[in-house]
Amino acid sequence: MIIPPPLSLYVHIPWCVQKCPYCDFNSHAQKGTIPEIEYIDALLEDLSTDISKYQLQNTPRKLHSIFIGGGTPSLISPEQIGRLLRGIEAKLPFEDNIEITMEANPGTIEAERFAEFQRQGVNRISIGVQSFEDEKLAALGRIHGKEEAINAAHLAHKIGLNSFNLDLMHGLPNQSQEQALADLDKAIELNPYHLSWYQLTIEPNTLFYSKPPVLPDDDDLWDIFEQGHQRLTDAGYVQYEISGYSKPGYQCRHNLNYWHFGDYLGIGCGSHGKLSFHDGRIIRTTKVKHPKGYLAAYQNLVKLYLDAETLVEAEERPFEYFMNRFRLIEDCPKVEFTERTGLMLTDIQNEIDWALDQGYLTDRVSHWKITEKGKLFFNDLIAGFMLDTE
Incomplete structure (x- = not known):
């Protein structure tokens, strides 16, 4: 949920x-x-x-x-x-x-x-x-x-x-x-x-x-x-x-x-949106990119404003969440991860253990915090949360 x-x-x-x-x-x-x-x-x-x-x-x-x-x-x-x-x-x-x-x-x-x-x-x-x-x-x-x-x-x-x-x-x-x-x-x-x-x-x-x-x-x-x-x-x-x-x-x-993995509607040419639902779905939207195509949807209804809608699968959510959340300097509450992704902490325990071993994070009872080393090697840290889909 x-x-x-x-x-x-x-x-x-x-x-x-x-x-x-x-x-x-x-x-x-x-x-x-x-x-x-x-x-x-x-x-x-x-x-x-x-x-x-x-x-x-x-x-x-x-x-x-x-x-x-x-x-x-x-x-x-x-x-x-x-x-x-x-x-x-x-x-x-x-x-x-x-x-x-x-x-x-x-x-x-x-x-x-x-x-x-x-x-x-x-x-x-x-x-x-x-x-x-x-x-x-x-x-x-x-x-x-x-x-x-x-x-x-x-x-x-x-x-x-x-x-x-x-x-x-x-x-x-x-x-x-x-x-x-x-x-x-x-x-x-x-x-x-x-x-x-x-x-x-x-x-x-x-x-x-x-x-x-x-x-x-x-x-x-x-x-x-x-x-x-x-x-x-x-x-x-x-x-x-x-x-x-x-x-x-x-x-x-x-x-x-954005950085808290919040929701946002996107309207206008090429805009992006993200929406979460109580039933556990998270979707991303992209609107028609070119002004002519976008206005054609209004003037002639020959094409919808929506260009693409994709479902954010469970295995993609840790990467997407932390890619945003670890941009912030403040602590990252563990409860927020569960509330925003619908996943359990046990789903990412192996990845968290790896990040701790690398010195990219510190772990407390209620939160994680990115270290100076984690900031320096930010891309490596985030890549570690790309879960294996096989």
Whole structure:
């Protein structure tokens, strides 16, 4: 039996001004006018279809958080974002003090609309800064400059958002340790409630993958992380996830639900979802990826929004659970594993014993905790929970 966890909602807006060379997300460069009215209509119909299909109207579950990602969601008008949020609430009730996050570029036009997005119900904005050096921003294909990034952070403070996040990368092409740490110092100076500070990785199906830039070596990357982590700690930020730092009380509730193996609906092009049921099923969903195909489902009903639905088998659940849960710095309660996966602790005892022997985990009566060695060899640790299906 599974005890269904909190339920979140991810909304994908696929358009951006131009595709960045490092981006492997489902994003599409804007060509002409964005069909925002039709797309919001489709999103709400997509949500209604999921609610009906999975009988969510018959459960007392309320929405724990909403995350509007992309692409560049701030290209959509505040009025349509407001219509979207009102439409969602009419279909699924919100928890009190729900967290509603929207990703935004720090470009002048989008930043000027922060207050309008806030009035429409958005109470947390994630600003894609990436760097405070114009040269590095150009190399990353970003269309904003250093001053726009700084002004966007100042504006987020000025309008009194409940929280806002700065996305910042390190390990950029030809970036020195001094440059990476100077970027971080500038971000800390701007005093966001939350900082996502992560290393640039080269992913397949990106321009950087086909034409790899020169990146810092592993020794430099480790020095950047060690020194940067100390600077963040000294500034009062707490690391709660591998690349997530926040002031106390300002962790991202939506991301925490992911890492706790929580449930989430996914609506919009290429969005992913995960749902748990009392009868022990866990399913994952993927929606139609391309905007044209997604809108065709709304306009002509020639194709369903759902592209794929897969059942997460029992032997896959330990890997999926720990792949998420051990990203968090906090202890991992044993009871949570049972509640979220429907499995018994005895089902994974051999794998736990192996991880303990390797020094990847410590074991207490009520919880496990990942060790520093476990963090360093994270992929090896997680691979150890791929159960033999034969």
